[in-house]
Amino acid sequence: MNDTKLEYKSEYGVPMKIMKFGGSTIKTPDMIKKVADIIKNEEDVKVVVVSALHGQTNEIREYLKTVETESNDIDSFIANILEKHENMVKTAISNEKIQKEVIVKIKNIILKLERLLYGVAYTEELTPKTQDLILSSAERMSAYLMEGVLNSMVVPACAYEADQIGIVTDGIFYNATANLQETEKNLCEVLDADIKKGVVPVITGFFGRDSEGRTTTFGKNGSDYSAAVIAYALSADVLELWKDVNGFMSADPILVPNAHTMDKLSYDEAAELAYFGIGLLHPRTVGPVRLKDIPIVIKNIIQPQKKGTIIMKKGFKSKNVIKSVVYTNDLVEIKVSGPGAGYRSGVLSLVSSTLSSSNINIYSVNTSQTYLSMLIHKNDLEGCLKALKDIQSGVIEGIEHQKDIALVCVVGEGSRNIKGLAGKIFSAVASSDVNVEMMSAGASEVAAHFIIKKEGLKRTIEAIHRAFCEEPSST
Ligand code: ASP
Ligand code: MG
Numbered sequence: 001m002n003d004t005k006l007e008y009k010s011e012y013g014v015p016m017k018i019m020k021f022g023g024s025t026i027k028t029p030d031m032i033k034k035v036a037d038i039i040k041n042e043e044d045v046k047v048v049v050v051s052a053l054h055g056q057t058n059e060i061r062e063y064l065k066t067v068e069t070e071s072n073d074i075d076s077f078i079a080n081i082l083e084k085h086e087n088m089v090k091t092a093i094s095n096e097k098i099q100k101e102v103i104v105k106i107k108n109i110i111l112k113l114e115r116l117l118y119g120v121a122y123t124e125e126l127t128p129k130t131q132d133l134i135l136s137s138a139e140r141m142s143a144y145l146m147e148g149v150l151n152s153m154v155v156p157a158c159a160y161e162a163d164q165i166g167i168v169t170d171g172i173f174y175n176a177t178a179n180l181q182e183t184e185k186n187l188c189e190v191l192d193a194d195i196k197k198g199v200v201p202v203i204t205g206f207f208g209r210d211s212e213g214r215t216t217t218f219g220k221n222g223s224d225y226s227a228a229v230i231a232y233a234l235s236a237d238v239l240e241l242w243k244d245v246n247g248f249m250s251a252d253p254i255l256v257p258n259a260h261t262m263d264k265l266s267y268d269e270a271a272e273l274a275y276f277g278i279g280l281l282h283p284r285t286v287g288p289v290r291l292k293d294i295p296i297v298i299k300n301i302i303q304p305q306k307k308g309t310i311i312m313k314k315g316f317k318s319k320n321v322i323k324s325v326v327y328t329n330d331l332v333e334i335k336v337s338g339p340g341a342g343y344r345s346g347v348l349s350l351v352s353s354t355l356s357s358s359n360i361n362i363y364s365v366n367t368s369q370t371y372l373s374m375l376i377h378k379n380d381l382e383g384c385l386k387a388l389k390d391i392q393s394g395v396i397e398g399i400e401h402q403k404d405i406a407l408v409c410v411v412g413e414g415s416r417n418i419k420g421l422a423g424k425i426f427s428a429v430a431s432s433d434v435n436v437e438m439m440s441a442g443a444s445e446v447a448a449h450f451i452i453k454k455e456g457l458k459r460t461i462e463a464i465h466r467a468f469c470e471e472p473s474s475t
Helices: 029-041 057-066 074-092 096-123 130-137 139-153 181-196 223-233 268-273 288-293 347-357 377-391 421-432 453-468
Strands: 016-021 045-050 155-159 200-204 208-211 213-215 239-245 264-266 296-300 309-312 324-326 332-335 360-366 371-377 397-403 406-412 438-440 447-453
Touching: 016 029, 016 223, 029 074, 029 139, 045 139, 045 181, 045 223, 057 074, 057 096, 057 130, 057 139, 074 096, 074 139, 096 139, 096 288, 139 200, 155 181, 181 200, 181 223, 181 453, 200 223, 208 223, 223 239, 223 332, 264 268, 268 288, 268 309, 268 324, 268 406, 309 332, 324 453, 332 377, 332 406, 347 360, 347 371, 347 377, 360 438, 371 377, 371 406, 377 397, 406 453, 421 447, 421 453, 447 453
Parallel strands: 016 045, 016 239, 045 200, 155 200, 239 296, 264 309
Antiparallel strands: 208 213, 296 309, 324 406, 332 371, 332 397, 360 371, 406 447, 438 447
């Protein structure tokens, strides 16, 4: 771990580590005990952040899709959640007194959840505010569970619900951003005594509260971001994100069996890779930590001895520049045509404001004399076509879409500035007999993107990996 230590930052006499455990690390009672062991054996000052038990928030998310309109059996849904947590408590905590205390705390949360669900069912209305409050339940339960497991292993720990200790947000439900300065002030005050006494704070990930006290979540998988906010607030020396994989890989190992884990990435590279939705890291996680130069280390609960991927400010140029090739095939290309569609001022803003008022996110835009080409998520296709029909006029004549595409992204510090690199990338693609449908330099300094037909995806990824990424990139 020595190479993760930059200069010393925390105020507590020894380095401070934020250890965040994702849902994939807390699936079973044995796994929770293993997590608690890892926390116990950590010698640095430590602050723990937890996600919900594996799959729990998603179950609630799915349930919420129907609870407004269908007569759902709320009682059995609730009984199921209680049973799952009670089983965990009883198997992972041997001390009966602690078991009982934890069960009381969990039951309080479940009671509130049950009442909220009945409220939604009776009023047939799920507001964003209620939705976020409901979704925050699972993290609250897992924090009390972890507190109990640690205490039963004689590790003094204290659980905190993020909205009660002042993780302050901007109030955007389901996609909130933290107010770092206010959060810093609040957390330093609340946690100072614990940290000085050697008590391990166990904080819920995923949500905070806005200036009016309303619970707001950071979006799906938002606990990584919470942990980064906490690392910022406490000026930690390192942020460890515990998952069930070794870290970022040079390519999807399903497509490229000899893909390797990358030891080191820069913040920019990690942000690009995270944005590609491989689900390993919440895309906004690097935001808060880069402000204080706090390195992130991805660690694997299954193989804790592995170094994982370290993400820090300093770029590490690899010999072949490109370190990783990623893709998404969740996108659809929308082509809007008409005389001057691409260059007439106002067309792009009309299209983008129309889509944004239908809550449709545009991933990228390319223009030519007569075409405006955009990438959107495949789930937004119907809504997008409908919204564009409404503004079809003399300027926008044709609206086409193409579903069978994949967006490929090559990532490597310095890739924008190396002469001839684009040529090499495209000749690797051409040698695998795949046509590049559209290319874009992208707005990123460390990545280049292009579109191909889905059927050529495996060949393309293999060819690029073979040409650039086979040698591990670490220095
Ligand atoms: N439990 C939340 C979710 O599933 C947050 C997280 O896991 O990071 O989205
Ligand atoms: Mg999770």
